[in-house]
Amino acid sequence: MARAHVTTTINGDVVDFLCEADQTLLSALRDELRMTGTKEGCGTGDCGACSVTIDGRLVCSCLVLAVEVEGKAIDTIEGMADGENLHPLQKKFLEHAALQCGICTPGILIAARSLLERNPDPSETEIRYWLAGNLCRCTGYHKIVEAVLDAAREMRS
Amino acid sequence: MSTTVKYVERDLKVVGTRPLRPDGVDKVTGRARYGADYNLPGQLVGLVLRSPHAHARIKSIDVTAAEKLPGVKAVVTRDDFPDMPVEYAAAGELTINFRDVTRNMMAREKVLYDGHPVAAVAATSESIARKALKLMKVEYEVLGHVIDVRDAMKADAPVLHEDQFTVGVEPKPTKPSNVAKRLVFGCGDIEAGFKKADLVIEREFNTKPVHQGYIEPQACLANYTEDGQVELWTASQGHFTLRAQCAKVLAIEVSKIRVIPTELGGGFGGKNNIYNEPLAIALSRKSNRPVKMVMTRGEVFRATGPTSGAQVKVKMGCTKDGRIVAGEAELNYQAGAFAGSSVPMASMCTFTRYDLENVRVVGHDITVNRPKVAAYRAPGAPIAVFAVETIIDEMAEKLGLDPIDMRLKNAAKEGTQTYYGPKLGAIGYIDTLKKAKEHPHLTAPLGPNQGRGIATGFWFNIGNETSTTLNVNEDGTVTLMIGTIDVAGGSRAAFAQMVAEELGIPYDKVRPVVGDTSALGFNFVTAGSRGTFATGMAAVICARQAIDKLRERAAAAWKVPVDGVIWENGFAKPASSNVGDFEPMSIAQIAKTAGRTGGTIAGHAEINAQGAGPGFGTHIVDVEVDRQTGAVKILRYTVIQDTGKAIHPAYVEGQFQGGAVQGIGWALNEEYIYNKDGRLENPGFLDYRVPVASDVPMIDTVIVEVPNPNHPYGVRGIGEVPIIPPMAAIANAIYDAVGIRMQEQPMSPPKILKALETAAKH
Amino acid sequence: MARIVLASNLNPFAGGTTELTLEVDDVYRLFQALAARFPALEPHLEHEVAVAIDGEIYQDVLFQPIGPDSEVILIQKIAGG
């Protein structure tokens, strides 16, 4: 079967790739472009490890077909830091020990950034509900929530 | 010989602080590479054909059509692996039997559970591999199956293994049975004990299997070369034991297999054993191409280790004043398709927290048509403790005693004789109970339908085989090569802290790296909460060796005896003014010329670490029960645990919080659901519901530090204990809230509603 | 002679014996002596048994010394998740 040609923008750079018609965006990122920072925990939209944004909208990349992103702008974990300057969320996750194994971390960071773009001053409850689609089996979420609260505080000041 | 480095109290500069972890930046930027993140040129995709039946005899396997499909490069079945005799080896939890290991990775005579591997294929793309699986023809003779332990123990139950006769019963049975083993632990005279009791309570508890639920599915990449060498990248808790298992089942020499550990996306006991690794190697050998195999979430649920479900019967007696005089338990634990559940360790944990004179615990290890269980954080203990801690709560209530006082009255302490053998050393159980009594959580007001529960847990912890190397680099920085996997996150930080403390240099001058199997001597799996204890001890030994060598070089430079040189704050200094007046030499100065003064300064430890300190914890939880829906909401949670010494307190807290939340999931939501055909009905995160952020509150933590005398910094293992108390604590809180005693897990809304209805009728 | 105690779970493999004294100076020799005396116990010694010597637990430590007056308790080996 002929593979589809897709041109898109990823983390600000124009990128093109070939993919199969039924291939997910997650698979295109990981297997075609070798951008393995975005993780797969389930492939069915239940864990959030594959979170990315498309034109600023938070999605599970395992539920999006790669061909759908033609002409769109995708942001992944690989583009979160600005050069050697980590994003405040990344810094706060490190300071608060908000990751253990770290497999959920890229997805949670992307989701948390998306929250803070919409709501710069979220309550603990708002953070918990926003992140309810991102599973973390290691941390019990406590330090993740603390880190997001602290990052929001810093970003507001 | 074994190695123990004794605890010495001293002032600490680095140990006990909260530096950033060395692997942190890679993990927040997406750079860290986990099992599925490795790729090689020309790699193939490997997939597994799995049994759709719970129990069936394999009559024939025909893969010829699949092999002919263009793009298919290799197919393997049972015929590609040697049969193995009964032979035991240690693998994290308990011991494994290679006869079973080889049958679990690829079915031979029979399939024993839904999801049991039957064949594997390597193809140039995933879609071709999928097509190939569809072309394989397997003829089955479906047999009767059994899922529940209570059914499996019945005389007329379908038997999984015709050659399995219950071990531990006299005379030796003549009929095969699903009960693989019977164990009895005990002390004193149980009958006499119950005669002394004023109050006797006997209850039965039943629990479902739950999965470790690590977010990273099993993933590996194998590269078998033309000269018979194997490179294997895999995400596991122990690359050395994985190498040993692969070598064995593939009949390849150990030196020919090099396992490169990847970052691990969670294990919790579930990644101690081989699954796809030997299949990937065999496919690579057959195809002469690298083969990558990544499990789907469904495969993880269907075919990798959950923990046991169990039936537990407990009977306890106490006097009017709350002294427990007898404890008796029968633990019937699912092993899954092959013998070897955690029932031996669960049996030893059941009552250990209490100083009891009369105990009897009978454990049964039972095979059923489910995936072979794997270790899960404090293997087996939470289930037995659910029963015992619930009964103690009921006793305290009936006697009008405070539940913490009741536990204090019976608490184990240093010198307590356990019923499984040894006496306990220095432990902090009573300290955790006292801290619980003082905690503001205990006196906070509760509203209607709200309740508070407490429960406690114990885990042994272990040490064992560990190899570590430390090199002082030419600029005075230090590379620490460790062989235990950073399963918890933060263990690399803890090792660097201990080494920096010993050498008297800044934390960021020490770079810890996990070495592959060719870089170090053998390391046992990171399990049993042994990582920070055993590798920490090895790292300290390495650092002390390096210090001796640094002192020797300074002594040679100064032409003084080595005894005249001390090491202080990263410098060699004359021990006293009698030695002479020398300018102190820094580690960097000595390292700079090391090549010309005798060679690299290094330290090695190849040890068998012993003297692990048992861990104890007390949990307090508040819940609210919704009488309309049956939903239980966790309102507040406090974990208090003895860590011996928290090297990096933030990651200790993280272990407490993560373990507690896994325990909350176990208590309230998680369960394996099988249909009448023995097929798993909920192999995904949508229907197998692990806790999400909005399900839980902040988890308060209190770190208690009663040093383990057998570790240079007093470390005890900490990872296992936090998952033990939650089930019981939550059950006790539910009782406090609405007056129902839950004896079944999960305590999910339908079960709570049913229990409320039953209670209302009485 | 060291005092050897078999934890209750091992009794069935030693004909019900719970305690005995043996002239052994390390764990390796202890296991050899026990295997000779109780053949049914032998298969369990290598992978299922740990020892507590004078209160300290040792796993997989064959050459650990046993003193002439030591108390040695044979127990179930321990692991974890």
Ligand code: FES
């Ligand atoms: S991998 Fe996409 S949600 Fe889990």
Ligand code: FES
């Ligand atoms: S840190 Fe391991 S899953 Fe979140």
